[in-house]
Amino acid sequence: MNLGPYAGFIVAAYAAALAVVVILIGWIVADHRAQRRTLADLEARGIVRRSSPREAA
Amino acid sequence: MSLIDFANPSRFLALVERVLPWLAAATVCAFLVGLYQALLVAPDDYQQGATVKIMFIHVPNAWLAMFCWALMSAAALGTLVWRHPLADVAAKAAAPLGAAFTFLCLLTGSLWGRPMWGTYWVWDGRLTSVLVLFLMYLGVLALWRTVEDPSRAARAVAILTLVGAINLPIIKFSVDWWATLHQPASILRLGGPTIHPSLLAPLMIMGLAFLLLFATLHLAAMRNEILRRRVRALRLMQAQAGA
Numbered sequence: 113m114n115l116g117p118y119a120g121f122i123v124a125a126y127a128a129a130l131a132v133v134v135i136l137i138g139w140i141v142a143d144h145r146a147q148r149r150t151l152a153d154l155e156a157r158g159i160v161r162r163s164s165p166r167e168a169a
Numbered sequence: 170m171s172l173i174d175f176a177n178p179s180r181f182l183a184l185v186e187r188v189l190p191w192l193a194a195a196t197v198c199a200f201l202v203g204l205y206q207a208l209l210v211a212p213d214d215y216q217q218g219a220t221v222k223i224m225f226i227h228v229p230n231a232w233l234a235m236f237c238w239a240l241m242s243a244a245a246l247g248t249l250v251w252r253h254p255l256a257d258v259a260a261k262a263a264a265p266l267g268a269a270f271t272f273l274c275l276l277t278g279s280l281w282g283r284p285m286w287g288t289y290w291v292w293d294g295r296l297t298s299v300l301v302l303f304l305m306y307l308g309v310l311a312l313w314r315t316v317e318d319p320s321r322a323a324r325a326v327a328i329l330t331l332v333g334a335i336n337l338p339i340i341k342f343s344v345d346w347w348a349t350l351h352q353p354a355s356i357l358r359l360g361g362p363t364i365h366p367s368l369l370a371p372l373m374i375m376g377l378a379f380l381l382l383f384a385t386l387h388l389a390a391m392r393n394e395i396l397r398r399r400v401r402a403l404r405l406m407q408a409q410a411g412a
Contacts, residue, residue: 116219118284125223125277147396154403
């Protein structure tokens with residue numbers, strides 16, 4: 113694959129796209145883990161939603 | 170199960186858990202095929218040479234930048250008119266994704282413009298209206314963070330989103346209305362695409378790949394937002410119990 117005299121611009125564009133997508137995925141995964149952890153912590157302390165299965169049981 | 174059943178956040182979460190792995194796998198497959206076609210199969214442009222490869226990421230990001238605001242506008246109607254419980258969740262989850270795709274559109278456009286136009290930036294109608302779109306995304310993100318109550322924030326953001334939707338036709342038709350360095354519409358136009366099929370096919374596959382990526386990230390971000398609201402509700406319960 114020969115990218116010609118402007119290879120730096122092409123590589124920079126693809127690298128930037130990859131970096132932004134990786135940051136978005138990392139942020140969403142980290143946020144998901146943080147919310148799950150916080151919910152589990154609250155439920156472990158007995159704070160549950162009225163509609164939660166644990167309380168209904 | 171009807172569509173209205175998914176208005177229930179718990180049912181929606183169950184659906185997301187089932188769909189997300191398949192959507193992620195489809196996204197990876199689409200990117201593998203799209204990148205192979207774009208980087209190894211598609212020919213160089215007879216005028217632009219290999220820099221045309223930037224088009225395969227620039228154009229899908231431009232489409233997503235506008236699609237995401239259109240989706241937020243539909244969600245804004247859902248919030249203001251039907252008060253759908255997931256409408257503002259969808260809008261809030263879409264905003265940072267839209268900002269990221271608009272940023273990529275601007276950045277890759279600049280990196281394409283420098284070798285082709287001789288400049289990274291010109292204040293013409295297309296570039297300026299997309300920059301305005303990016304600033305509106307930042308405004309929406311700031312507004313979500315400013316108002317603590319999610320339902321009050323949702324109404325304010327919905328109004329701002331609907332007002333901002335005026336910018337979408339301005340972006341689309343800016344290349345027709347004003348003299349510009351940016352090329353005129355070459356894909357979504359009345360006479361059909363003017364791009365050669367050997368470049369159009371990889372572009373459409375990359376467009377599909379980015380659309381699948383957006384769908385995957387959006388559903389995952391919606392799931393996070395629902396969980397965040399549950400955490401908020403439990404903390405409010407905890408505070409009330411302690412008071």
